[in-house]
Amino acid sequence: MNIHSTMVAPHDSEKAEAILAAALELFVERGFHGTSVPSVAERAGVAAGTIYHYFASKEALVNALYSRWKGVIGRHIVDSFPATAPLREQFRAVWMGMAEFAIDHPKELAFLEFHHHASYLDDEARAAENRVFEFGVGVVQLAQTAQSLKPAPAALLLEFANGAFLGVFRAALAGRLPLTRETFALAEPCAWEAVRA
Amino acid sequence: MNIHSTMVAPHDSEKAEAILAAALELFVERGFHGTSVPSVAERAGVAAGTIYHYFASKEALVNALYSRWKGVIGRHIVDSFPATAPLREQFRAVWMGMAEFAIDHPKELAFLEFHHHASYLDDEARAAENRVFEFGVGVVQLAQTAQSLKPAPAALLLEFANGAFLGVFRAALAGRLPLTRETFALAEPCAWEAVRA
Amino acid sequence: MNIHSTMVAPHDSEKAEAILAAALELFVERGFHGTSVPSVAERAGVAAGTIYHYFASKEALVNALYSRWKGVIGRHIVDSFPATAPLREQFRAVWMGMAEFAIDHPKELAFLEFHHHASYLDDEARAAENRVFEFGVGVVQLAQTAQSLKPAPAALLLEFANGAFLGVFRAALAGRLPLTRETFALAEPCAWEAVRA
Amino acid sequence: MNIHSTMVAPHDSEKAEAILAAALELFVERGFHGTSVPSVAERAGVAAGTIYHYFASKEALVNALYSRWKGVIGRHIVDSFPATAPLREQFRAVWMGMAEFAIDHPKELAFLEFHHHASYLDDEARAAENRVFEFGVGVVQLAQTAQSLKPAPAALLLEFANGAFLGVFRAALAGRLPLTRETFALAEPCAWEAVRA
DNA sequence: CATGAATGAGTTTTCATTCAT
DNA sequence: TATGAATGAAAACTCATTCAT
Numbered sequence: 001m002n003i004h005s006t007m008v009a010p011h012d013s014e015k016a017e018a019i020l021a022a023a024l025e026l027f028v029e030r031g032f033h034g035t036s037v038p039s040v041a042e043r044a045g046v047a048a049g050t051i052y053h054y055f056a057s058k059e060a061l062v063n064a065l066y067s068r069w070k071g072v073i074g075r076h077i078v079d080s081f082p083a084t085a086p087l088r089e090q091f092r093a094v095w096m097g098m099a100e101f102a103i104d105h106p107k108e109l110a111f112l113e114f115h116h117h118a119s120y121l122d123d124e125a126r127a128a129e130n131r132v133f134e135f136g137v138g139v140v141q142l143a144q145t146a147q148s149l150k151p152a153p154a155a156l157l158l159e160f161a162n163g164a165f166l167g168v169f170r171a172a173l174a175g176r177l178p179l180t181r182e183t184f185a186l187a188e189p190c191a192w193e194a195v196r197a
Numbered sequence: 198m199n200i201h202s203t204m205v206a207p208h209d210s211e212k213a214e215a216i217l218a219a220a221l222e223l224f225v226e227r228g229f230h231g232t233s234v235p236s237v238a239e240r241a242g243v244a245a246g247t248i249y250h251y252f253a254s255k256e257a258l259v260n261a262l263y264s265r266w267k268g269v270i271g272r273h274i275v276d277s278f279p280a281t282a283p284l285r286e287q288f289r290a291v292w293m294g295m296a297e298f299a300i301d302h303p304k305e306l307a308f309l310e311f312h313h314h315a316s317y318l319d320d321e322a323r324a325a326e327n328r329v330f331e332f333g334v335g336v337v338q339l340a341q342t343a344q345s346l347k348p349a350p351a352a353l354l355l356e357f358a359n360g361a362f363l364g365v366f367r368a369a370l371a372g373r374l375p376l377t378r379e380t381f382a383l384a385e386p387c388a389w390e391a392v393r394a
Numbered sequence: 395m396n397i398h399s400t401m402v403a404p405h406d407s408e409k410a411e412a413i414l415a416a417a418l419e420l421f422v423e424r425g426f427h428g429t430s431v432p433s434v435a436e437r438a439g440v441a442a443g444t445i446y447h448y449f450a451s452k453e454a455l456v457n458a459l460y461s462r463w464k465g466v467i468g469r470h471i472v473d474s475f476p477a478t479a480p481l482r483e484q485f486r487a488v489w490m491g492m493a494e495f496a497i498d499h500p501k502e503l504a505f506l507e508f509h510h511h512a513s514y515l516d517d518e519a520r521a522a523e524n525r526v527f528e529f530g531v532g533v534v535q536l537a538q539t540a541q542s543l544k545p546a547p548a549a550l551l552l553e554f555a556n557g558a559f560l561g562v563f564r565a566a567l568a569g570r571l572p573l574t575r576e577t578f579a580l581a582e583p584c585a586w587e588a589v590r591a
Numbered sequence: 592m593n594i595h596s597t598m599v600a601p602h603d604s605e606k607a608e609a610i611l612a613a614a615l616e617l618f619v620e621r622g623f624h625g626t627s628v629p630s631v632a633e634r635a636g637v638a639a640g641t642i643y644h645y646f647a648s649k650e651a652l653v654n655a656l657y658s659r660w661k662g663v664i665g666r667h668i669v670d671s672f673p674a675t676a677p678l679r680e681q682f683r684a685v686w687m688g689m690a691e692f693a694i695d696h697p698k699e700l701a702f703l704e705f706h707h708h709a710s711y712l713d714d715e716a717r718a719a720e721n722r723v724f725e726f727g728v729g730v731v732q733l734a735q736t737a738q739s740l741k742p743a744p745a746a747l748l749l750e751f752a753n754g755a756f757l758g759v760f761r762a763a764l765a766g767r768l769p770l771t772r773e774t775f776a777l778a779e780p781c782a783w784e785a786v787r788a
Numbered sequence: 789c790a791t792g793a794a795t796g797a798g799t800t801t802t803c804a805t806t807c808a809t
Numbered sequence: 810t811a812t813g814a815a816t817g818a819a820a821a822c823t824c825a826t827t828c829a830t
Contacts, residue, residue: 015793030316033230037821047795052822117371119227152383159368160361160384164391167360168353174314176352186349187357194361194391212811234804244812246806255804409814424710427624431800441816446801511765513621546777553762554755554778558785561754562747568708570746580743581751588755588785606790628825638791640827649825 016054018044020068023061028110032062032120063122066115069108070128073101078135087148090139091192095165099184102169110173113166133158149195157195164191213251215241217265220258225307229259229317260319263312266305267325270298275332284345287336288389292362296381299366307370310363330355346392354392361388410448412438414462417455422504426456426514457516460509463502464522467495472529481542484533485586489559493578496563504567507560527552543589551589558585607645609635611659614652619701623653623711654713657706660699661719664692669726678739681730682783686756690775693760701764704757724749731786740786748786755782 022043026035037058041048055061080097082090102109115121116129140154149157168187172179219240223232234255238245252258277294279287299306312318313326337351346354365384369376416438420429431452435442449455474491476484496503509515510523534548543551562581566573613635617626628649632639646652671688673681693700706712707720731745740748759778763770 013793031228031230033228036819038819048821049796049823050794053793058821150387152387153374155368155373156365156380156383157387159364159374160387161364163364163367164357164361167356167358167363170360171352171356177350177356183353186353190347190349190354190357190391193393194387196390210810233802235802238813245804246813247811249805250810407814425622425624427622430798432798442800443802443817444815447814452800544781546781547768549762549767550759550774550777551781553758553768554781555758557758557761558751558755561750561752561757564754565746565750571744571750577747580747584741584743584748584751584785587787588781590784604789627823629823632792639825640792641790643826644789 013054015044015046015050019046019051019054019061020065024065024107024111027062027065028107028114032058032115032118059120059122062115062118062120063125065111066121066125067128069105069112070125070132072105073098073109073112074128074132074135076101077132081139087143087146088192091195092188094139095161095188095191096181096184098165099181099188102165102172102184103179103181106169106173106179109169113170136162147197149197151197161191161195164194210251212241212243212247216243216248216251216258217262221262221304221308224259224262225304225311229255229312229315256317256319259312259315259317260322262308263318263322264325266302266309267322267329269302270295270306270309271325271329271332273298274329278336284340284343285389288392289385292358292385292388293378293381295362296378296385299369299381300376300378303366303370303376306366310367333359344394346394348394358388358392361391407448409438409440409444413440413445413448413455414459418459418501418505421456421459422501422508426452426509426512453514453516456509456512456514457519459505460515460519461522463499463506464519464526466499467492467503467506468522468526468529470495471526475533481537481540482586485589486582489555489582489585490575490578492559493575493582496566496578497573497575500563500567500573503563507564530556541591543591545591555585555589558588604645606635606637606641610637610642610645610652611656615656615698615702618653618656619698619705623649623706623709650711650713653706653709653711654716656702657712657716658719660696660703661716661723663696664689664700664703665719665723665726667692668723672730678734678737679783682786683779686752686779686782687772687775689756690772690779693763693775694770694772697760697764697770700760704761727753738788740788742788752782752786755785 019040023035023040026040026043029035037051038048040061041051044051051061055064077094077097080093082093085093136158137154140149140157143149144151144154164187165184168177168183169179171177172183177183216237220232220237223237223240226232234248235245237258238248241248248258252261274291274294277290279290282290333355334351337346337354340346341348341351361384362381365374365380366376368374369380374380413434417429417434420434420437423429431445432442434455435445438445445455449458471488471491474487476487479487530552531548534543534551537543538545538548558581559578562571562577563573565571566577571577610631614626614631617631617634620626628642629639631652632642635642642652646655668685668688671684673684676684727749728745731740731748734740735742735745755778756775759768759774760770762768763774768774
């Protein structure tokens with residue numbers, strides 16, 4: 001359940017990591033087009049040209065970030081899924097697993113959400129996206145077969161719950177709710193009641 | 198309940214309207230920083246300079262759009278709120294009122310969501326934002342006093358339900374769900390169960 | 395025979411002409427890759443951005459220059475060709491026509507020669523190139539049929555004479571020969587003896 | 592007459608030779624300013640930094656190439672000059688000596704021609720240039736004294752013949768003529784007739 | 789000797805904005 | 810009111826050169 005156990009292998013170079021970290025922050029703060037490469041370089045403490053040693057372009061940089069963190073969160077959820085536990089427990093595990101990630105990596109989660117749909121994402125980044133979604137749909141459909149969840153379309157329940165989670169998360173990011181385990185723990189029963197049969 | 202009854206007074210000029218419409222589309226497609234003023238001019242069928250007759254700057258343009266549509270959706274919700282109906286009915290009315298807006302004005306709603314937090318929004322735009330939120334908190338707190346809703350923080354319930362709605366909406370925009378009244382009608386009981394006591 | 399009678403229609407704008415003139419000079423002085431767009435702007439007396447009003451890119455600029463002047467010189471030669479005169483007279487006319495162009499437009503001719511083979515030339519520019527060459531080959535072959543010229547391959551005679559002309563021209567440009575009508579008039583009988591039967 | 596007998600002393604290091612060879616090719620293909628140092632390094636199979644162990648700068652590299660090959664071709668012509676043969680034979684020897692060089696070292700000759708006039712050539716490179724020219728002028732003037740050549744300025748005849756040779760060579764490089772001994776042998780009588788009295 | 793990461797000035801190009809017409 | 814040519818600052822990106830290893 002500890003996010004660090006599912007950490008992606010760090011890039012070989014410290015500079016590359018500094019660039020990735022700086023870019024992540026700035027992309028969240030100002031968006032992709034609103035972030036200049038020199039501003040990333042400055043925050044990373046490297047020269048502008050150095051960024052092009054590690055990333056072919058600004059697009060390559062945002063895609064590297066997206067693929068990396070989508071992979072991390074995806075593995076985190078899948079790994080922490082208690083396959084043999086009862087559905088109620090599974091639901092709580094997934095919800096609180098996401099909560100853990102949100103609390104430990106709020107910028108990373110915000111980044112993933114802001115760039116969800118962006119035209120500059122490449123196929124690999126989109127694939128990472130879809131893998132997580134497919135996993136969710138599978139689980140929901142299984143539970144529906146057992147009549148444990150509402151008989152609405154699986155995608156609807158999934159998007160609903162995911163949206164609810166992100167709604168709470170975004171409010172927490174904006175300071176309208178505390179970004180704590182308790183906040184998500186309070187929201188979890190709401191989510192469960194929303195989808196249960 | 199008809200969205201057009203709450204339509205904002207149109208700008209005097211047809212050109213200004215064309216500019217606003219073109220800008221809205223492009224801001225949704227490419228974001229604020231990804232949209233150039235000349236591209237707005239081209240889509241609006243006017244010269245680039247003309248935009249500056251109606252709007253002081255690109256920022257003024259995005260703020261005009263934001264304030265206008267945040268006002269429209271806010272008034273739509275408040276106007277269609279059945280103040281004397283039972284809570285269950287009120288909830289449905291608000292949810293389906295938002296659904297109506299989402300279906301009739303998907304680009305406008307997407308625009309509002311994408312620019313929610315943006316640094317280039319001015320105080321007036323942010324105020325429109327807050328007015329809707331305050332209204333919601335008030336209603337929720339009233340209902341909680343009557344023990345009709347879960348005793349969680351009012352903001353939490355509000356953000357949860359709003360997030361769930363937007364989750365469904367975004368999935369519909371992306372084509373993963375049909376953008377229809379039925380989709381939202383199916384999600385509405387989920388949302389109610391999530392927040393009811 | 396006056397080069398100005400075959401002048402290409404000038405671009406509508408004075409600025410565009412200033413840009414073309416400045417670019418021509420700099421491309422001759424420093425080559426395509428050695429010439430920066432700001433340096434062209436400075437010599438033309440316009441802002442750097444203005445260049446992109448008239449030309450889509452630096453490549454488009456060099457191609458516009460190439461097509462224009464290749465067309466001018468091609469038309470100049472073809473127009474001044476005395477189709478009914480005896481061959482000896484035709485040869486002199488072509489040679490001295492080129493000499494006239496070289497003297498009146500040394501920079502333009504140097505530009506054309508320097509960029510002859512360049513990878514950044516587009517199809518239109520290359521087509522202008524070939525049209526002149528085809529015309530020459532046709533004339534040579536006709537003369538060979540009449541046994542007035544040496545029986546070597548037509549292309550060989552053409553490239554030989556053209557090379558000789560350019561050799562004299564380049565020496566004149568470099569100051570090793572005077573860039574005058576007399577210089578070319580002295581070289582003309584040499585060229586004729588080289589190719590005559 | 593064998594070009595290899597007049598080969599310049601090779602640079603001590605194999606790497607330096609690889610760098611020179613790679614640079615020569617790239618300078619011919621893309622020009623000096625169009626060729627990046629990293630691209631030279633890549634084609635030479637060395638690291639970019641290694642180039643700076645052998646050459647102080649990109650300019651030093653192009654000058655080393657120019658001086659080397661201008662020296663080689665100069666010595667080749669002078670060495671193969673049959674000082675006691677009749678003029679007709681001397682002319683043929685020089686022409687076909689150049690032809691031999693052109694066929695054996697087309698890239699090297701093209702390189703020398705493309706960079707003839709370039710601003711980044713240093714004095715030594717220019718001196719090598721002039722030595723060959725002076726030799727030619729001397730020979731021509733001697734022959735003119737004997738009334739064996741036309742009484743035009745010596746430089747004119749020299750530039751004419753050199754230009755003609757290069758015209759044929761460039762056409763051969765571009766594939767418009769075969770790059771063979773026969774091509775140059777066919778052109779030789781033309782050149783002789785051009786300059787003879 | 790050799791490497792290649794790192795630099796930062798310089799390149800081409802875009803674009804928000806102004807202003808003469 | 811409307812235009813679009815013109816601007817120049819800033820963007821993404823390249824590259825000659827240096828230097829620690």
